[in-house]
Amino acid sequence: MKSPTLLSLGYMFLVLLFFQQAWAQFPRECATIEALRNGVCCPDLSPLSGPGSDRCGFSSGRGRCEVAIADSRPHSHHYPHDGRDDREAWPTRFFNRTCRCSGNFSGHNCGTCRPGWGGAACDQRVLTVRRNLLDLSTEEKNRFVQALDMAKHTTHPQFVIATRRSEEILGPDGNTPQFENISIYNYFVWTHYYSVKKTFLGAGQESFGEVDFSHEGPAFLTWHRYHLLQLERDIQEMLQDPSFSLPYWNFATGKNTCDICTDDLMGSRSNFDSTLISPNSVFSQWRVVCESLEDYDTLGTL
Template sequence: MLSCCSVRMFLFAMGLLLVILQPSTGQFPRVCANTQSLLRKECCPPWDGDGTPCGERSNRGTCQRILLSQAPLGPQFPFSGVDDREDWPSVFYNRTCRCRGNFMGFNCGECKFGFSGQNCTERRLRTRRNIFQLTISEKDKFLAYLNLAKNIPSKDYVIATGTYAQMNNGSNPMFRNINVYDLFVWMHYYASRDTLLGGSNVWRDIDFAHEAPGFLPWHRAFLLLWEREIQKITGDENFTIPYWDWRDAEDCVICTDEYMGGQHPTNPNLLSPASFFSSWQVICTQSEEYNSQQALCNATSEGPILRNPGNNDKSRTPRLPSSSEVEFCLTLTQYESGSMDKMANYSFRNTLEGFADPHTAISNISQSGLHNALHIYMNGSMSQVQGSANDPIFILHHAFVDSIFERWLRRHRPMLEVYPAANAPIGHNRENYMVPFIPLYRNGEFFISSRELGYDYEYLQEPVCLLMEMYSSACCVKLCVSLQFIGGRGGSLIYVYPV
């Protein structure tokens, strides 16, 4: 028979059980990809729940003019008014939904990250897990979800196949349907593509997702939105992205047919035909062709995924990153420094991104460390910035990079003001909206702990210690409650043990 104290401990644990639910998001909302919306420069669709724009009748949000940051930018981009991504998204829309409280989405029909429930008032937390710790059925389900995303059209979003000028300033919309997986490949391309200056002229020193302070927040938002879209198309509200812990790996242990695809038996640059990833077609990999045509990637197929891990230029990337390099990076106290680009010294962001030496934190763009090292090591689709998301290893890799970012946030507990408010490269100031997300998110919104955004990492979880007083049998115990949320199993597990 359980003692009184044991019963109370059990009831306390049961009271902490959470039910996790969550909706979705992406790029150009389909309902706003039309002449009327572009000419009016307004994207304020009705929420299905009450039929009013932004769910205004239900007090979810209102249609408002976008407030753009006026903070000065760094000198890296010396132009103005030549790129649709400047002052995002004002070239396309200057009025969008501004959601209230915990509501989110292009029509305020969803909950902010970290909240769920009909009125978005319930807090929730999911756990991202090491892919090698998944059961066979969990791993196979993840792979099946990837394949589903590659083969199902996005319901809510389309991509732009021309610039605003090529759309005749909105009177000739140029948009195209796309599958869910490729939607995110295209978004990664669009954020990092070159600026088209007319004729055969381009400007390459521009990137709204890399080489500057927004690198880590941008990819954090990207993964959250991708995760949410998978939850939507599968109906699996508990789905989370797994991560690959590549520290000290001697080779690409994830590159097997059981996981992300082995090597082709006769062509080392291709994937094994035993993996269904071998049939995937890549998009947005021919940047020089787009530049010469002054065109955008229109998401037509461009061939199979390429990957030849370990056969890269060893003088640039001799091996995969080590644990000691990660630990050194975490000791850096400055998030950003100096020019706030790939030349920054003693910058945590630049060292983790891989443009600074992971032993000294001094910029060295002839070498590729940490994050960049993994991309270069893969020696294929992953090694080209604009099209790197074509390889599904991208997701596992960036989930682990995000976990290192999370470790730094928890160790140093920076104030929001640590993230630069001004003089960063274009698009990377704290209050700049991230390209090309609609609904809108500012860089600073993701410079917070992952737990505030509703997720944690399995290897970072720490017991939450609570002091409980049991007013019977003089029972007073201190409990450590370790929250373990197991995606895809319909709920959460909680382990309670006395200390």
């Protein structure tokens, strides 16, 4: 990754999918030489008798380590590059065994609950109230903005990101996993980027971008809903506040005006540079995580 640049107004609104067979990009415990070489991402939950003694929370019935099941149905003719992209048959380019969680248990090690559930056994319904952002009180708006800013500057405790494709993931020497830390909010942005990035076809070739894996298919609505739920869960854990919820914005109410583009919310436009956010907004100090998209597409880096 190159050093980031100041966040522009357009980037401000750029807003993983976990199946019952749980996976993510990439659990810290699985970003190791051993896990990558063995192709096994089944972290321990509460190991009492050494490493590997409680994979996926097996001892408490939360889950088990199983062969990763990927969708094997063929692509349509719109995507003619079968086998060229790490996202195909995810996550089998990296891992062939992952955690399959039971019941309402979830997470890369089955240590959390599925959205909408809580309690030690994940058997208690949790109601999250999602309110209109513009209806929040001044104090509530401040707490929301502060939570986003904290997430932007807090290293994600569970996940790291890959900086190379699968064939280069162990580095030039074959012994140096190519991963980096990332903040909670940047992880949210990066997973969206990873899902829509072009397919790298090799040095000197133009990357294929005719198919957008997150926006041009039947999973558009559900994928983005889950994407937001993951950010909400991460912020809840960061704040140690299970009642935290992301508000919604009805963009139609402002008609031709962005009614949340104020310095107490998402930031107004700078009077000095129309492409930037007002310096009076905390978001004006944010930096972009996915800066050099052209380099990523031509060099195959992430």
